[in-house]
Amino acid sequence: MATLKSVAKEAGVGITTVSRFLNNDSTLMIADKTKVRISNAVTKLNYIPNASARALKAGKTSTFGLIIPDFNNPVYSQIITGIEEVLYDRGYHLLVASTREGSSKKSYLNLVTEGRVDGLLIASTFLEDNEIEKLELLNVPYVLINRLSEKAKNYVVADDEQAAKKAVNFLIENGHKDIVHLSGKLDTDTGYRRLSGYKNALIENTLPINERLIVETAFTEESGYKKMKEIIQDNNSTFTAVFAANIRVAFGAMVAIRDSGLEIPKEVSMVGFHDIQLSSITYPPLTTVKISLDEMGRKAANMLLQLINKEEGLNKIMILESELIIRKSVRSIIDKKGNTKCVHI
Structure with missing residues (x-):
C-alpha cells in the first residue's frame, strides 16, 4: 500500500507538503505544476490515507x-x-x-x-x-x-431555477410587475440558479429586468432586514412584491417591511424560498416555494x-421538483376589469 512518504518521493516534494495539499491547507503556497505532480503521484500510486x-x-x-x-x-x-x-x-x-x-x-x-x-x-x-x-x-x-x-x-x-420561476410567475399572475429579488450570495450556485429563474420568469412574461430591484444579500435574517430597508428608503425604486431566494432572508425582509410602516400583503406581497415550520406562523403566513428537504x-x-x-x-x-405553498402573504392587484391597480411603493 502506498504511503505518504512514497507519494512525496514520487512527486519530488516533502511529506509535509503532500499532507498539507491533501488536507486543503489554504496557507500552503506552491506552484500549480507542483500540485499537478502531487496529484499525479497520488493517482499513480493509488494512495489512500492510511x-x-x-x-x-x-x-x-x-x-x-x-x-x-x-x-x-x-x-x-x-x-x-x-x-x-x-x-x-x-x-x-x-x-x-x-x-x-x-x-x-x-x-x-x-x-x-x-x-x-x-x-x-x-x-x-x-x-x-x-x-x-x-x-x-x-x-x-x-x-x-x-x-x-x-x-x-x-x-x-433541487431544480432551483424552475422553483424560482414558479414563485415569480405566481407574483406576475397576481398582477405584480415590479418585483424585488433578494438573491442571497450570487457566488454560490444556489443563488445564481435562483436569480436565473427570477430573470427567466420576467423575460418569458415580456417584463423588463430592473437591475435596481436585484439585491445581493447574505443568507441571514440580518442581511434580509438591512437590504430590504435600503430598498424601501431608495426613492428611485418602486415595487409591489418581493421574492426572497432564502427563507432566513425572507423573514428579515418581512420585519423590515413592517418596521417601515408597510403592510404585507396590502402594500407589499412576499414569497420566500424553502418551506419550514415557521413559514406558516409568521404574520401573515408566508407563501413559499417548497422543496422536500427531508x-x-x-x-x-x-x-x-x-x-x-x-x-x-x-x-x-x-x-x-418543487411546489408552491400558497398562504396569505401575496395579494392580487388585478381589478375586476383585469387592470393592474396602482399600489407602487
Whole structure:
C-alpha cells in the first residue's frame, strides 16, 4: 500500500507538503505544476490515507460526515432529519460539522484523512471545484446536497431555477410587475440558479429586468432586514412584491417591511424560498416555494450508502421538483376589469 512518504518521493516534494495539499491547507503556497505532480503521484500510486484506508476496509467507523455552512440555518435541520432516518436504520451514525458561512477554512477533508468517517455528505455553500477533485483523487465516497459543482459526479439538488420561476410567475399572475429579488450570495450556485429563474420568469412574461430591484444579500435574517430597508428608503425604486431566494432572508425582509410602516400583503406581497415550520406562523403566513428537504436528505444518504457498497445501476444525479405553498402573504392587484391597480411603493 502506498504511503505518504512514497507519494512525496514520487512527486519530488516533502511529506509535509503532500499532507498539507491533501488536507486543503489554504496557507500552503506552491506552484500549480507542483500540485499537478502531487496529484499525479497520488493517482499513480493509488494512495489512500492510511487511517481512512483501514477504516474503509474494516468498516470500523460506521459514521458519515455531513458538512453544512451554518448551524443557525433551519433548512439543514430538515435535511439532517431525512439523513438520520436512513442511517440509523442501517446502523450508521452522523457527524455534523460546519465550515462557517463565508469562511475560507476547509478542514473537512481531515474527517476522511484521519479515518473518522466512511464518506461525506456535503452541503457547504462555498464549494470549490478543486475540493471535489481531491475527493475524487482520494477515492472518497461523497454526495453533494443542495449544491452543484462542475466536477461533482454525485449530487442531490433541487431544480432551483424552475422553483424560482414558479414563485415569480405566481407574483406576475397576481398582477405584480415590479418585483424585488433578494438573491442571497450570487457566488454560490444556489443563488445564481435562483436569480436565473427570477430573470427567466420576467423575460418569458415580456417584463423588463430592473437591475435596481436585484439585491445581493447574505443568507441571514440580518442581511434580509438591512437590504430590504435600503430598498424601501431608495426613492428611485418602486415595487409591489418581493421574492426572497432564502427563507432566513425572507423573514428579515418581512420585519423590515413592517418596521417601515408597510403592510404585507396590502402594500407589499412576499414569497420566500424553502418551506419550514415557521413559514406558516409568521404574520401573515408566508407563501413559499417548497422543496422536500427531508426527502433530499434521505436520497443523499441512500446514494452514499450505495456508493460505499458499490451497487450497480446507481443513479448518481437526482433533481427534486418543487411546489408552491400558497398562504396569505401575496395579494392580487388585478381589478375586476383585469387592470393592474396602482399600489407602487
